[in-house]
Amino acid sequence: MLKAALAIARKDLSLALSGAQGLVQTVLLGLLLIFIMSLSREPGELSPPLAAAAVFWLATAFGQVLVFNFLYGLEEAEGARLGLLLSPAPAQAVWLGKALSGWVLLFCCQMVFAPAAVAFLGQTVAGSPLMGLAVVAAVDWGLCALGSLLGALSVGKSSRESLLTVILFPLLVPALLAGIRLLETVISGRGLEAVGAWTGTVVAFDAVFTAAALVLFPFLYTGEE
Amino acid sequence: MAQALVRLRRVCRFYGERAVLKNIDLELVPAQVTLVIGPNGAGKSTLLRLVAGLLPPSEGEVETELPPGGIGYLGHKTLIYPKLTARANLAFWQSMFGQPRDDDAVTAVLSRVGLAGFADEEAGVFSRGMSQRLSLARVFLTAPRLLLLDEPASGLDPASAVWLRREIRAVADAGASVAWVSHNIAADLAACDRVVRLDGHRVAYDGPAAGFDAAALAGEGVC
Numbered sequence: 296m297l298k299a300a301l302a303i304a305r306k307d308l309s310l311a312l313s314g315a316q317g318l319v320q321t322v323l324l325g326l327l328l329i330f331i332m333s334l335s336r337e338p339g340e341l342s343p344p345l346a347a348a349a350v351f352w353l354a355t356a357f358g359q360v361l362v363f364n365f366l367y368g369l370e371e372a373e374g375a376r377l378g379l380l381l382s383p384a385p386a387q388a389v390w391l392g393k394a395l396s397g398w399v400l401l402f403c404c405q406m407v408f409a410p411a412a413v414a415f416l417g418q419t420v421a422g423s424p425l426m427g428l429a430v431v432a433a434v435d436w437g438l439c440a441l442g443s444l445l446g447a448l449s450v451g452k453s454s455r456e457s458l459l460t461v462i463l464f465p466l467l468v469p470a471l472l473a474g475i476r477l478l479e480t481v482i483s484g485r486g487l488e489a490v491g492a493w494t495g496t497v498v499a500f501d502a503v504f505t506a507a508a509l510v511l512f513p514f515l516y517t518g519e520e
Numbered sequence: 521m522a523q524a525l526v527r528l529r530r531v532c533r534f535y536g537e538r539a540v541l542k543n544i545d546l547e548l549v550p551a552q553v554t555l556v557i558g559p560n561g562a563g564k565s566t567l568l569r570l571v572a573g574l575l576p577p578s579e580g581e582v583e584t585e586l587p588p589g590g591i592g593y594l595g596h597k598t599l600i601y602p603k604l605t606a607r608a609n610l611a612f613w614q615s616m617f618g619q620p621r622d623d624d625a626v627t628a629v630l631s632r633v634g635l636a637g638f639a640d641e642e643a644g645v646f647s648r649g650m651s652q653r654l655s656l657a658r659v660f661l662t663a664p665r666l667l668l669l670d671e672p673a674s675g676l677d678p679a680s681a682v683w684l685r686r687e688i689r690a691v692a693d694a695g696a697s698v699a700w701v702s703h704n705i706a707a708d709l710a711a712c713d714r715v716v717r718l719d720g721h722r723v724a725y726d727g728p729a730a731g732f733d734a735a736a737l738a739g740e741g742v743c
Contacts (some may be wrong), residue, residue, distance in 0.1 A: 304720055306604070314603070372601075374596075375599050377595060378593070378599040380571060382589055417667065518572070
């Protein structure tokens with residue numbers, strides 16, 4: 296399964312990064328969101344770290360929808376989904392492959408969002424950047440595990456695309472709240488031990504939706520139109 | 521008779537309230553080419569998708585002796601990635617079918633379908649006929665024991681259609697079972713062992729291709 300998942304992730308990344316398909320829209324949407332939010336503060340005023348973290352994760356959440364619509368759309372153009380389903384790899388390999396490629400793509404977008412948020416929202420990062428990267432990577436995995444699971448809902452009919460956002464956002468709330476709290480802690484330079492419960496939330500979210508996806512994905516990703 | 525690779529028992533398929541197939545009993549055996557014919561809307565494509573396991577039956581059972589990955593399918597879409605080169609497309613399907621990366625095998629199958637000179641071109645710029653050839657290359661590369669072809673000659677020129685019939689016959693002679701949906705009955709019949717004719721959502725004929733009277737169907741809009 297891992298080999299097939301890596302083949303799918305490699306193929307998706309090669310398609311996404313050559314010609315930056317899918318990425319440009321996501322980055323532009325996120326930057327626009329950060330810029331618009333920055334207009335809400337007075338000139339010279341600094342946004343609180345909590346607000347900056349919230350804007351960062353909001354941009355990420357919207358970007359995630361575009362990323363997974365793009366990734367699952369790749370299989371629909373010429374019906375490759377049927378080929379994936381007929382391969383000897385389990386359906387979960389598709390979920391994992393998409394989650395991995397989504398994880399990388401989302402991280403690439405965040406590498407643009409982060410400096411933009413620091414610049415436009417007037418932040419000074421007092422904590423360790425490495426800690427920040429670890430927080431982002433951990434929260435991102437949960438977002439991508441869930442995004443890849445629900446991305447399967449958007450295949451087939453275009454009317455289903457709206458389902459992704461409608462179902463995804465309410466389920467994302469715990470991960471986003473935890474991400475906001477943890478990132479605020481990193482920006483303000485406090486230790487993560489002050490927000491241990493939120494760290495637990497991220498770990499639990501990642502574990503629950505990884506397990507749920509492994510069980511549920513074959514029922515969502517089928518050959519039916 | 522050889523053991524059936526796939527067996528359909530009293531299979532029905534509905535889309536909502538509308539019946540597409542009713543009480544289908546069918547066995548597909550190795551080394552046999554089965555021509556599936558019938559008027560538009562008779563359920564030919566649905567039948568192939570049921571056999572492939574891509575659709576669950578609404579009623580009845582589909583039993584298979586095949587391991588995962590044992591079925592090759594070519595539908596109305598080509599199942600290729602337009603932004604990848606022909607070679608990259610085939611290399612990807614090699615990985616998905618658990619085969620080791622083998623450029624020589626990819627080159628050989630591209631030569632077999634007449635695309636050796638286009639191996640490093642993006643599949644998106646291919647004509648319909650070339651895309652269909654690439655799709656056939658994908659199917660041949662994975663060497664399936666059961667090959668399901670839904671109008672594989674669509675987009676092919678007459679000479680390529682002749683080539684395709686020869687290839688299909690060769691695949692069956694090598695031991696695979698082929699179920700082949702076609703509207704060009706008069707031309708394709710000679711390459712087949714058996715004919716399954718769907719009409720009124722049921723199997724109207726299931727018997728040997730030799731002696732099947734294709735001319736009699738011409739007036740029914742089947743040919």
